[in-house]
Structure formats: C-alpha cells, structure tokens
Amino acid sequence: MSDFGIPSDVIEIRGIRGFGRHGVFDHERADGQEFVVDVRLELDTRQAAASDDLADTVNYGVVAEQVHQAIENDPVDLIETLAQRIADLCLADRRVTATAVTIHKPSAPISVPFDDVVLTVQRRAGESS
Template structure:
C-alpha cells in the first residue's frame, strides 16, 4: 500500500481536562499518513486520482481548531473518521500531540491506524 503524508500540521485548539486547558487554545501537532494506491494518479497526473492532502489538511485543521475535546484520543479518532471518508483513502495513521503538556517532556499524544472495511 502506498502512503501520502502530512507532517507536523500545527493547530491551536482547546483540548484537555483541566480548567486551565479549557480556558484558551493551545498547540496541537498533527501528523497524517494516508494509505492509498497511487498507481492511477502516477499515470494520469490528476489530483482527482490522489488522496488530496491539501483539502484533507484544511478539513483536519478546521476540525481540530473547533473540536474542543477533552482527550487526544477523541480528537485522534475524529480525525481518522474524517480522513477515511475521502474516496482515495483506504486507511490512515493519525498522530495527535500536545507539545509541552507534561513537564520535562517534549510532547504527549496518541497515534492510531484505521482502515476502511
């Protein structure tokens, strides 16, 4: 299976369980890997035959910016569902991180893989 990816999409949104985390947006770092078949796109050179990472990234950005989730797990699952709704995406790996959320760590987060049946 071929892969197309989006690396380090930085979004500001409300995510977390404490009152402090719920009061103002914080950085959310998102990485996506789309499992797809690029055979037709490589021949046609047509965006319609691709997993359109630009359009998907815009939708993921809007979702993460407004989701107001309590957990990275919930946001991760919502992003995966959004990506799997795309016609050329057969599967997706989603990684959601909260940089600086835990003292003395660079980042914490969740990573999942989901596939269409």
C-alpha cells in the same frame, strides 16, 4: 504491499499545527494550546500516476485544511477523541484504505519536564470506530 495483497502507497502530511482548546482541565479549555498532527494515508496512486490528474488522488492540501479545522474547532476532553475524529475524516475519501493519525500535545499539563505527549491511532477503511 498492504496486508490484503493490494499495492499500498503512502501520503504523509507532517506537522499540521493548530491552536485548540482540547483537554480535561478548565485552564486547557480557557487558555488553549498548540497541537501538532501528522497523518499517514494509504492508497493506491497508480491511477493518478497514469492520468497525472489531481482528481485521481487524495488532495493533501484539502486534508491538511480539514485536519487544521478539526484541531481548532469543537473541543474535546481527550486527544484520543480528536485522533479518532481526524482518522474518520481521512477515511471519508473512499480511496484511502488505511490511515495513521499522530497527535502531539507538547504543552500537556504535566508537572515534570518532558518533550511531548504523543498518541498515534491506526485505522483501516471499513472498521467501525
């Protein structure tokens, strides 16, 4: 149940990989690196369950393609900007009431050993970005 008393179901797409040129350093823009994105979409899937029709739900294949395109095009300095951009595209479908977008930057320019840099943003439909 969502915060608003409306049933909230979840579709998650994990591990969308793409090669992007996001970052504040010149070498990040020139060389690029892999980014991995997870998205969580909250929506009510009861109509789709009743109709058994893809038109009544979010097509997660299309969402994955849009996220991949966002990773690979239009470089930005900050992963915060990329995450917001992806959250906005997830919320563009009126059926999505909330989203969480996680950006993984496993090759971030950090001078000590590390596994991953991760940012997660959470957004609700109707909130201004």
